[in-house]
Amino acid sequence: MLSISNLNFSYKKRGGDLFHDLSLELTAGNIYGLLGKNGAGKSTLINLMTGLLTPKSGEVTLDGVNVRDRLPKIMSDIYLIPEEFELPRLTLKQYVSINAPFYPNFSSEDLQRYLDIFEMGSDMDVKLHSLSMGQRKKVFIAFAFATNTRVLIMDEPTNGLDIPSKSQFRKLVSSGMTDDKMMLISTHQVRDISEILDHVTIIEQSQVLLNASIADITRRLAFRPMSEGDQPLFVQPSVMGSLVVVPAQPDEETAVDLEMLFNATLQNPEAINQLFNALK
């Protein structure tokens, strides 16, 4: 669906390539988690995916059409929730009447349903600038989901949300997802989203270190307390003894711990790479 092919990109001032020959295929029906350290290039990649930046070479296409051309038919099918944004001095009703027409699949019923999930009430005359930061984010997210674009990209969507709204956010994603959509969530808050993902993509130093489905990860890696004879890929001390990431035994299926997966991948990229490529 969304194809990144042989992407090269650098910021002029910093010098050196941020991305070198990066390729990645994102398919419909999946929710991707994009993980990477600070400065790994997550936000840049998102901007390239949504046509906000121009690659030095290579391209990003949505169903074969280059997103950088920013054709209306493509732009009406992509929505980006940036980490930080401004909302104009308008009521919600005015905001919707100005912005919704750009998105042919926008649904007022869906907007109401998502606002309900966030417990934001149904007052369309609410002034956006009178809302708190967190409330604004919830309105923005609800609107983004209601546009029903096939591509929905989110940069740190749970930042600034209070404790109940993180759970509401997961509800929103699980109920707003359909087989013809692709969602990508870039975040450091892995605990907020680990159970709603289909797929994990880890980038570091302009490379894709891991790009695998949760089902694949479950088959290949186990996350559990250390036992005798283990040759762990990663060890994490905890109050209850050492927790490890190890190659999974046949029939051993554990829940994926994203934080440990991330650390294991960064610490031991070759071993992880081997494990995932060997069995393909």
Add this chain to the structure above:
Amino acid sequence: MNFKDNKAIYLQIADRIGDQILSGDLAPEGKIPSVRELAAEIEVNANTVARTYDYLQQVGVIYTKRGLGYFVSADAKEKIVATRREQLMHGEMDYFLRQLKAVGITPSELQEMYQDFLNK
């Protein structure tokens, strides 16, 4: 960390549905929520729930009626009990027996404790 290991999410969801069937919250031949409904309710990925339903179908706990959704099998309870017996024997029981051996509890002591427990 205890012996209740960190089970894959789709299996944890299967356990949850199993509990609801054993407790009677979900009746034999009763309809269970759709994949999307359950995914939204428990805030997990819909494909994970779909995997749970595949698994439960495979083991015969639920079945589909075309176009109508998923239903609890008539003999779901028996099947769940049988599966859990199997799991207990191969997983947790093994750990439990090791612990008994490690602290030197004899078979007769164990028998007595279990009898007391059943009499309570």
